[in-house]
Amino acid sequence: MISLTSPIETRAHRWPAGLKLAALCFTTVGLFFVHQLPLQGVFLALVVVLYALPGKLFFCYGLRQISLLWPFIVLVGLWHGVTGEWEQGGIIVLRLLSTVALANLVTMTTRLSDMIDVVNWLTRPLKRLGLNTRALELSIALVIRMTPVLVGKGQSLSLAWRARSNRRSGWRIILPFTVLALDDADHVAEALRARGGLMNDDEQMD
Known part of the structure; x- marks a missing residue:
């Protein structure tokens, strides 16, 4: 990322x-x-x-x-x-x-x-109510970091198609792009689980 x-x-x-x-x-x-x-x-x-x-x-x-x-x-x-x-x-x-x-x-x-x-500062009142805001923080971070990665992989798929065909890629790269996105999501999910998932820092210490 x-x-x-x-x-x-x-x-x-x-x-x-x-x-x-x-x-x-x-x-x-x-x-x-x-x-x-x-x-x-x-x-x-x-x-x-x-x-x-x-x-x-x-x-x-x-x-x-x-x-x-x-x-x-x-x-x-x-x-x-x-x-x-x-x-x-x-x-x-x-x-x-x-x-x-x-x-x-x-x-x-x-x-x-x-x-x-x-x-984290904006959601501090929610934490005081006992709500877990970790998911919101992680989702923002993942969107910002993963968007350029997915865009780059889509461009690479399009270039690979052009190298093998004179026709435009269009919808033909949707399936391999989806597979790549799901594979990245699976790796990110495994990394999150290895680091404690969506638990707050206080919960991880417990």
């Missing part, structure tokens, strides 16, 4: 994780109240500037992370083109790009352990 945190150090790396996640939450919610296409475009331009400030390497790394959005952008654009709602489609596309890019920016500049600490 790999981390999505950028190896390129920026000022944002030193900001508190809770502050960045709170700003992301409020900004994302605020964007849904903006229904003007020019304003959405201006906000996306500001996000692009944030990516460009740390330098070219950071900018290119960030663009590679969000390049997976293009199929969704095409689908949304085509649908609103067919229905004749071009402006609404543009607003949705710009909002989608802005929110995902901001979330990716936070992930790139925040260590996974710091994110887990924020989740």
Whole structure:
């Protein structure tokens, strides 16, 4: 498993994780109240500037992370083109790009352990009620860490298919991709069981 945190150090790396996640939450919610296409475009331009400030390497790394959005952008654009709602489609596309890019920016500049600490702090009241929040913490960590791994394996399967056929892979790699995902899930489950599963630290000490 790999981390999505950028190896390129920026000022944002030193900001508190809770502050960045709170700003992301409020900004994302605020964007849904903006229904003007020019304003959405201006906000996306500001996000692009944030990516460009740390330098070219950071900018290119960030663009590679969000390049997976293009199929969704095409689908949304085509649908609103067919229905004749071009402006609404543009607003949705710009909002989608802005929110995902901001979330990716936070992930790139925040260590996974710091994110887990924020989740742990937020769920502290639930622990006092006797609830086990370990599953929530682990699920967030696994989603962040395993997503790029699965994407990479899907790309490898697609390249392997292209090396053996002139036709597009399409649905033909769904079955082997599913098998790989299930195999990874099985290995992760075994690793979790070997480390005490979903028990809290206090339960493991007992």
